[in-house]
Amino acid sequence: MKTAGGFHLTYCSNIHPGESWPEVSAALAAALPKVRAQLGFEGPFAVGLRLSAVAALALEEPAALETFRDFLTRGNYYVPTINGFPYGAFHGTRVKERVYLPDWRSPDRLEYTNRLARLLATLLADRLDVVGSVSTVPGAFRADIRSHSDVVALAAGMLRHAAYLKTLREKTGILVALALEPEPACFLETVDDAVSFFESHLFTNEAIVGVSHETGVALTVEDVRTHVGVCLDVCHMAVEFEDPSAAIDRLARAGIHVRKVQLSSALRIQEAAGAPAPATVLARFADDTYLHQVVVRRSGGLVRYTDLPEALAAHPSSVPEEWRVHCHVPVFLPRMAKTGTTQEYLQAVLQLLRLRRFCPMLEVETYTWDVLPAEYRTVDMHTAIARELAWVTTALQR
Numbered sequence: 001m002k003t004a005g006g007f008h009l010t011y012c013s014n015i016h017p018g019e020s021w022p023e024v025s026a027a028l029a030a031a032l033p034k035v036r037a038q039l040g041f042e043g044p045f046a047v048g049l050r051l052s053a054v055a056a057l058a059l060e061e062p063a064a065l066e067t068f069r070d071f072l073t074r075g076n077y078y079v080p081t082i083n084g085f086p087y088g089a090f091h092g093t094r095v096k097e098r099v100y101l102p103d104w105r106s107p108d109r110l111e112y113t114n115r116l117a118r119l120l121a122t123l124l125a126d127r128l129d130v131v132g133s134v135s136t137v138p139g140a141f142r143a144d145i146r147s148h149s150d151v152v153a154l155a156a157g158m159l160r161h162a163a164y165l166k167t168l169r170e171k172t173g174i175l176v177a178l179a180l181e182p183e184p185a186c187f188l189e190t191v192d193d194a195v196s197f198f199e200s201h202l203f204t205n206e207a208i209v210g211v212s213h214e215t216g217v218a219l220t221v222e223d224v225r226t227h228v229g230v231c232l233d234v235c236h237m238a239v240e241f242e243d244p245s246a247a248i249d250r251l252a253r254a255g256i257h258v259r260k261v262q263l264s265s266a267l268r269i270q271e272a273a274g275a276p277a278p279a280t281v282l283a284r285f286a287d288d289t290y291l292h293q294v295v296v297r298r299s300g301g302l303v304r305y306t307d308l309p310e311a312l313a314a315h316p317s318s319v320p321e322e323w324r325v326h327c328h329v330p331v332f333l334p335r336m337a338k339t340g341t342t343q344e345y346l347q348a349v350l351q352l353l354r355l356r357r358f359c360p361m362l363e364v365e366t367y368t369w370d371v372l373p374a375e376y377r378t379v380d381m382h383t384a385i386a387r388e389l390a391w392v393t394t395a396l397q398r
Contacts (some may be wrong), residue, residue: 098355103140138188179231229257
């Protein structure tokens with residue numbers, strides 16, 4: 001939906017279980033009219049599409065694509081962004097660190113992301129006012145990158161995709177950009193990591209010339225700036241204790257575009273004398289499906305843990321420190337029982353968006369709906385989605 005401030009606001013359809021295209025299309029057909037009706041919104045309604053590799057391949061079939069385009073037209077929907085992060089299954093199975101595979105060293109990641117870009121360019125054929133974005137993994141899971149050659153391979157895959165996006169734009173007139181999404185425990189964990197990688201490996205003439213010779217596309221540094229940027233996930237930023245204003249300044253100075261902002265809150269606890277041990281309030285969120293990275297702020301700095309059980313085992317008793325846990329929780333919740341959220345951090349980012357307009361593409365992403373404790377799922381999913389979008393719309397007007 002287009003907000004009064006000119007933002008394209010949507011929610012990510014990865015909240016809906018389903019990996020095949022029939023499952024995804026059925027979920028959208030059921031959800032979108034209900035969400036629109038609850039919001040009372042009658043204008044063009046943005047759809048944040050999530051496609052697995054299997055679903056993307058099926059949607060590219062001409063008949064399926066034409067049927068979907070007709071659905072979008074009839075419902076007055078449009079697709080400005082695709083979540084191309086999870087390649088495979090994302091619900092009902094152990095996802096954890098598998099979500100980053102294949103990473104950007106793999107031709108499979110490149111082929112998948114090229115296909116998503118083609119689909120998005122087709123879906124945006126009549127929306128030249130929109131810069132399409134495909135969000136993607138932050139290079140790789142950090143533990144999988146063991147050498148300089150691994151880093152070079154990550155960059156080469158991204159630059160090959162940039163060359164593809166340049167050619168796609170020349171053919172269609174549609175600008176689609178890749179949006180790398182920094183995340184705790186990943187190769188690109190913070191904005192500083194992203195800036196360093198862009199400057200050392202993506203904005204370098206040597207790497208660009210090599211890919212230009214390989215692909216036959218006359219790629220330039222400016223082409224890479226145009227076609228490769230970042231997706232700022234506010235939950236991830238909050239977990240890393242990033243200063244949002246400083247992070248945005250850092251990206252701007254480096255000439256890196258923010259192509260999408262994903263809106264969600266993380267879990268947060270601040271311990272004090274007499275407070276319960278972390279396990280008392282956090283153990284219920286240690287599900288077997290998703291990775292819940294933890295960053296603990298202590299007097300000596302930040303301590304990082306790859307998953308919540310690891311952090312809980314390291315801190316069996318309460319100590320005076322602050323914990324932030326990667327678990328996307330509904331944006332309208334300032335607290336969850338004895339657990340706080342980073343809603344105030346999200347509000348600060350929304351204020352920066354309103355004042356500085358550094359990115360027009362906003363996507364609420366609460367994919368953890370199915371694994372939240374039951375007391376936070378007392379309404380149906382469509383009502384919760386509408387409530388999140390309404391909360392963001394109100395926050396942007398403050």
